[in-house]
Each structure stands twice: as structure tokens, then as C-alpha cells.
Amino acid sequence: MKKKGFTIERVLTIATVVLIFLAWFGLTATGAFSETIIPSPKSVLESLVDVSQNGYKGHTLLQHLGTSLKRLIIAYGLVIVTAVPLGLLSGYNSKVQAILDPIIEFYRPLPPLAYYTILVLWMGIDEGSKLALLFLAGFAPVYIACVAGVKRIKEDYIYGAETLGANKWQIFFYVIIPAALTDVFTGLRTALGVEYTTLVAAEMVAATAGMGWLVLDASNYLRSDIVFMGVIIMGITGILLDRLIQFIEKRIVHWKGRT
Amino acid sequence: MSESWKEKLYEPSDELIAVENVNYEGPEPIVEGEGTPEEELITIDHVDLSYDGNTGPIKALEDINFNIFPGEFICVLGPSGCGKSTLLKILAGFIAPTTGTVKLEGEEIEGTDWHRGVVFQHPPLYNWYSVRKNVGFGPKVRGLPKEEYEPLVDEYLEKVGLSEFAEKKIYELSGGMQQRVSIARALINNPEILLMDEPFGALDALTRESVQDLTRKIWWETGKTIFFITHDVEEALLLASRIIVLSRHPGRVIEDIHVDFSRQIVEENATDIKFTEEFYKYREQLLRLINSQ
Numbered sequence: 001m002k003k004k005g006f007t008i009e010r011v012l013t014i015a016t017v018v019l020i021f022l023a024w025f026g027l028t029a030t031g032a033f034s035e036t037i038i039p040s041p042k043s044v045l046e047s048l049v050d051v052s053q054n055g056y057k058g059h060t061l062l063q064h065l066g067t068s069l070k071r072l073i074i075a076y077g078l079v080i081v082t083a084v085p086l087g088l089l090s091g092y093n094s095k096v097q098a099i100l101d102p103i104i105e106f107y108r109p110l111p112p113l114a115y116y117t118i119l120v121l122w123m124g125i126d127e128g129s130k131l132a133l134l135f136l137a138g139f140a141p142v143y144i145a146c147v148a149g150v151k152r153i154k155e156d157y158i159y160g161a162e163t164l165g166a167n168k169w170q171i172f173f174y175v176i177i178p179a180a181l182t183d184v185f186t187g188l189r190t191a192l193g194v195e196y197t198t199l200v201a202a203e204m205v206a207a208t209a210g211m212g213w214l215v216l217d218a219s220n221y222l223r224s225d226i227v228f229m230g231v232i233i234m235g236i237t238g239i240l241l242d243r244l245i246q247f248i249e250k251r252i253v254h255w256k257g258r259t
Numbered sequence: 260m261s262e263s264w265k266e267k268l269y270e271p272s273d274e275l276i277a278v279e280n281v282n283y284e285g286p287e288p289i290v291e292g293e294g295t296p297e298e299e300l301i302t303i304d305h306v307d308l309s310y311d312g313n314t315g316p317i318k319a320l321e322d323i324n325f326n327i328f329p330g331e332f333i334c335v336l337g338p339s340g341c342g343k344s345t346l347l348k349i350l351a352g353f354i355a356p357t358t359g360t361v362k363l364e365g366e367e368i369e370g371t372d373w374h375r376g377v378v379f380q381h382p383p384l385y386n387w388y389s390v391r392k393n394v395g396f397g398p399k400v401r402g403l404p405k406e407e408y409e410p411l412v413d414e415y416l417e418k419v420g421l422s423e424f425a426e427k428k429i430y431e432l433s434g435g436m437q438q439r440v441s442i443a444r445a446l447i448n449n450p451e452i453l454l455m456d457e458p459f460g461a462l463d464a465l466t467r468e469s470v471q472d473l474t475r476k477i478w479w480e481t482g483k484t485i486f487f488i489t490h491d492v493e494e495a496l497l498l499a500s501r502i503i504v505l506s507r508h509p510g511r512v513i514e515d516i517h518v519d520f521s522r523q524i525v526e527e528n529a530t531d532i533k534f535t536e537e538f539y540k541y542r543e544q545l546l547r548l549i550n551s552q
Binding site: 154156157159160161162163164165166167170174175178179181254255258 | 351352353370371372373375376377379381383385386387396397400401428429430444445448
């Protein structure tokens with residue numbers, strides 16, 4: 001159970017963040033590093049104000065963020081509606097697993113950039129290939145977590161349902177799915193992280209907007225202040241999205257950590 | 260069900276229902292079935308079970324033969340590792356015997372089904388459901404309409420003394436209460452036999468006594484046949500109408516006796532029975548038998 005209020009752990013977390021900021025201030029104030037290596041907090045803040053007011057290369061900051069989030073959310077939604085049911089089925093039925101496992105095991109360790117070119121060739125240079133890349137990146141962790149979640153279910157849960165008269169499908173819907181939910185959510189959280197890391201790669205080719213593209217483009221011009229700003233915004237949105245998933249998980253899997 | 264089965268439990272005769280001194284004038288009643296009127300509920304016939312070990316097959320059960328009659332409360336006693344849980348798994352249909360047959364009312368048991376309810380040592384209750392929904396799970400998956408089984412749920416919750424906890428979540432209950440839910444959940448299907456696999460082994464002494472009392476009471480009031488696994492001699496004596504002792508590896512039946520303490524507790528309110536000399540004698544004998552293995 002999580003403790004509320006000011007625990008020593010919370011103080012430590014806040015202190016760490018504050019310390020990092022102080023170090024950043026201190027290091028840049030000495031003038032020992034050029035703005036290109038470590039831009040000062042002030043210039044990063046200025047670039048934030050500048051980009052949010054005037055935009056960056058034709059799009060406002062919100063548009064960049066919105067474009068990326070839209071890609072992320074669409075791909076993530078596709079992952080939820082495909083990887084979750086397929087993973088759960090695969091864990092429950094060895095024949096389904098026998099079909100799906102080789103495909104996923106093959107592509108999962110590949111670096112996304114390795115197959116991105118193929119996706120571009122197949123799906124065009126626009127949104128399709130970007131979404132496909134994000135989708136594939138998120139699919140594997142969710143699928144694997146779902147399979148593991150089903151495999152971990154105690155056999156007495158299933159025996160118990162059988163002796164009460166449930167058939168295979170009823171067991172799947174009433175027992176397997178809820179029992180695996182904790183693992184499903186772990187997979188979903190991992191997938192969000194992986195999709196985020198893939199975002200920059202996805203926006204490398206033929207993009208004109210998006211946070212990944214903004215960072216990449218700014219780095220081409222050695223605008224470290226904008227790179228820093230982009231990275232920080234992506235980091236914060238990442239944390240917020242993860243919190244959102246945790247919040248939903250708590251609502252749905254109310255028994256987690258209490259058994 | 261007639262009350263006479265209870266008396267019959269403790270008599271050597273296998274008759275299920277005895278009819279005596281009845282004045283009946285009229286045509287000869289038609290007796291269904293043939294031969295003797297008493298019928299075994301479960302017949303266990305030359306059951307062996309081996310499983311594959313590192314150095315070839317290991318025998319867990321050897322030549323198990325006995326019948327279970329309606330209304331009996333059978334406790335299977337044995338040292339740990341004697342295969343008593345394995346025997347229950349065979350009766351439940353989780354595993355099939357290597358050789359031999361197990362029949363329920365003449366039909367061979369194949370796989371699980373709701374006519375044989377199971378209460379597990381660690382109750383596999385569903386945390387995502389309330390107590391009420393856990394108890395109603397059986398009738399629900401069997402396709403009974405909700406308005407038909409909801410009153411049943413209330414009835415069985417009342418039976419196990421959990422009416423006030425109907426809307427609670429499983430994780431909000433103590434271990435003993437969870438086991439009560441588990442019993443209600445198995446009973447609501449009205450199974451032919453209730454199989455209980457060391458159900459109270461993980462409970463503390465006080466809770467244990469109260470769920471034992473509950474189980475005995477339910478058995479006595481419903482006339483349900485119960486097959487109960489335990490390694491606790493006292494528990495067996497306090498609950499059973501018949502005790503079967505299995506030997507250590509491989510499990511063979513080495514004793515099969517009828518006992519009367521459980522009935523005395525309910526009928527004569529003999530709550531102090533475990534301090535009587537007779538109880539002590541039985542306890543010593545069974546302990547010696549088990550320890551001599």
C-alpha cells in the first residue's frame with residue numbers, strides 16, 4: 001500500500017529532482033560549458049516561451065505535441081484492441097500460441113529502424129508507416145505480458161470454475177481475463193514507454209511536425225536549448241501518461257496488492 | 260430426505276433407508292432398480308495412480324477400493340505425501356487414475372463437472388467479484404436465470420453466516436470467512452458430493468473450530484455426502500461418520516472405520532466429547548496407526 005502525505009521517500013524524490021536542477025544551474029553558471037553542450041536553464045526556458053509563442057518551423061508547440069500524441073494514442077489504441085485479446089487467447093490456447101509466437105519472437109528483438117524502411121516501402125511515407133512502427137513497437141510487450149499473465153494463473157482458479165459448471169469460454173471471460181489484468185496493465189505501461197522511445201525514430205522520415213521531429217530537427221542546427229526543451233516536455237508527458245494508466249489500473253484492478 | 264439415513268450411517272448394514280413396522284395395505288410397491296435397495300454413490304474400484312518421476316514411474320496410490328454411500332461424511336486421514344489429495348483430485352476429475360475406475364452413480368467419472376463440488380485448501384475465490392457474485396458463480400455459468408438464483412445466494416450466505424458480507428470484496432474477508440464463501444459457492448450447485456481438500460489446514464485454531472462446526476452442521480442438516488481430506492486425527496474424529504486411513508507411499512487403505520462422535524456432537528450437543536476416554540482411545544489408536552507407517 002502506498003503511504004499518503006510526506007513520507008521520507010517523497011522527500012528524497014523531491015530532493016533528488018531539486019538537486020539535479022541546482023546542479024544544472026550551477027554547472028551552466030560557471031560558464032565552463034558552452035551553450036551547445038549544456039544550455040542554461042534560462043535559455044531553455046526562453047526557447048520554451050519562444051516556441052510556444054512563435055512556433056517552430058510552421059507549427060506551434062501544441063501542434064507538435066498534439067501530432068505526436070495523436071500518433072501515439074492511435075497506435076496505442078490499436079495495440080490495446082489487438083495485442084490484449086491475442087495475448088490472452090495465446091496464453092489460454094496452446095494452438096493459438098504456436099501460430100503467433102514465432103512471428104512475435106522474430107520481430108521483437110529487431111531494432112525498429114531496421115524494419116522501418118520496409119514499412120515505409122509498403123505503407124508510404126506518410127502517417128501509415130509511422131503508426132505501423134509505433135504499433136509494432138507496442139504490440140510485443142503487451143502480447144508477452146498477456147501470455148505470461150494467463151500462464152501465471154493458479155490452476156485451482158480454473159479447476160474451481162470447472163467444478164462450478166463453467167465451460168471453456170465462460171472460464172476465459174469470467175476468470176482468465178480478470179485474473180490476468182494485473183499483468184495486462186504491466187504490459188500496457190511497458191508498451192507506452194517503448195512507443196515513446198520509438199517516437200523519435202518514427203518521426204525521422206518525412207515528418208514536418210511532432211516532438212520527435214522537433215528534437216531531431218533542432219539538433220541538426222545545434223539548437224541544444226530547443227533539444228533540451230523538447231526532451232523535457234516529452235519526459236513530463238511520458239510521466240503523465242504513465243500516471244494516467246496507473247490511475248485507470250487502480251480503478252479496474254481494485255484488488256491489486258491486496259491478496 | 261428421510262432422517263433414517265443418519266441412524267444407518269453408524270450401522271454395519273449398508274441399507275440406505277430402513278422401513279420397519281409400517282402398516283401398508285395395497286398393491287406391492289414397485290421398486291425401481293434391481294437387487295438391493297441401497298446404492299453406492301461412488302464406487303472406487305482398484306484404483307492405482309502413478310506419475311513420472313526422475314527414475315521412472317512413482318506410485319502414489321495403490322489398489323484403492325471402497326464405496327461411498329449417500330449421506331456419509333468420510334474423512335481420509337494419512338501422513339503427508341500419502342496421496343490423499345491425489346485421491347480427491349481423481350474423484351473431482353482433475354486427473355484420471357492410471358488403472359481402475361471411479362464411478363458416480365454407476366457412471367464413470369470423466370473430467371470435472373458440477374455434480375462434484377470442490378472446496379480447496381486455498382480457496383480460489385475471484386477477487387474481481389463480490390462475495391455475492393462468487394457464491395452465485397455456479398448457477399450463473401450454468402445458465403440459471405438471475406431471479407431464480409439470487410434467492411439461493413441469500414439462502415446459502417445465510418447458511419454460512421455471511422449475510423452481512425454479501426457486498427464485500429473477497430480481499431476484505433478473513434481466511435475463515437473466505438473458506439465459508441468457498442463452501443457456500445460449492446453447495447449452491449447442490450452437488451451429489453462435496454469434496455474438501457484439507458480446507459481448514461491454513462486456518463488458526465479458533466477459526467478452525469468454528470468452520471468445523473459449520474461444516475458438521477451443514478452436513479447434518481442437508482444430508483450431503485462429504486469427502487474430506489485431512490492430516491489432523493482430531494479433526495477427522497470430530498467431523499467424520501467414517502474414517503479411512505491411507506498408508507505412506509504408496510497410499511493404500513489400511514483402516515476403514517465408522518465413528519460416532521460427530522453425530523453425538525450435533526444430536527446430543529456433546530461439545531466436550533474430545534475429552535472423553537473413548538475419544539482419547541480412538542485418537543491414540545489412529546495416531547499409532549499413522550505413525551507406525
